[in-house]
Amino acid sequence: MSMLGVCLALAASGSTVPPVFVPAERFTLAWTHSIEKVRWEEDYAVVPSSASGEPPVLQALAARVRGSAAGMEPPDDAVLRNGWYGYTPRMWSPQGLRLTRSPFADDYTWCIQGRCEPMARWLPSDGGITLLTPCTEAATPR
Template identity: 75%
Template sequence: MPVFGVCLALAASAATPPVFVPVERFTLAWTHSIEKVRWEEDYAVVASTTAGQPPVLRALGARVRGSAAGMEPPDDAVLRNGWYEYTPHMWSPQGLRLTRSPYTADYAWCVGGQCVPLGQWLPSDGGVTLLTPCVQPPATAR
């Protein structure tokens, strides 16, 4: 049985091998660098509906702690306990391009209510980190 997860890779560095993180559900969180507003997005890694294809990344929900210039929540967002909650309209992205700067706090990687900086999985090179759904590579299988 394949083990689903995400592969993290530095877009600018083919020399750094991707890091496999075994996870089926996770939350990415960050604080907007200028507006200082917290943003959280929930994802699941699920099997493709097409046989033989790699898994896909499914956006499950998102929350924004308030609103600010250029960060308006969508029209269908609901305000609950200070968070605008909504379901993203992009349901099945093939991956995410995460811009990571040395001048801002790193993304928080959250699983089961526990959050750590994304840098604990893959240090930033100050550029873009690619997050893609994947299956555990054979070399790291136990």
């Protein structure tokens, strides 16, 4: 069986940067809003598809936001604990995420098993969109 993880790729057509496979069945994606300076964290799991032969699925497990700000209010069902509004995301099984990465804002932070690093450790930013999709090591384009 192939190892589950996430494939990261730059969305720009004609990009010469190859996609990258990151082995991680569970991870946290975090960022700080560039204007409001509010920290967000989302926990995800990569799980096998229920259909044989289909690619894995990305499940949003939990999310936290460190306060609220204009246009960034936590959902109505969020619960405040220790300065964080925690909630369960409504989008349960997205097939992937489109992450906007800008040279004018801090990069996303990627945490696996408690170790956190900027996303640029795995894939440089081109100042545009980075695609994050659930995948297997065997499915990573070379």
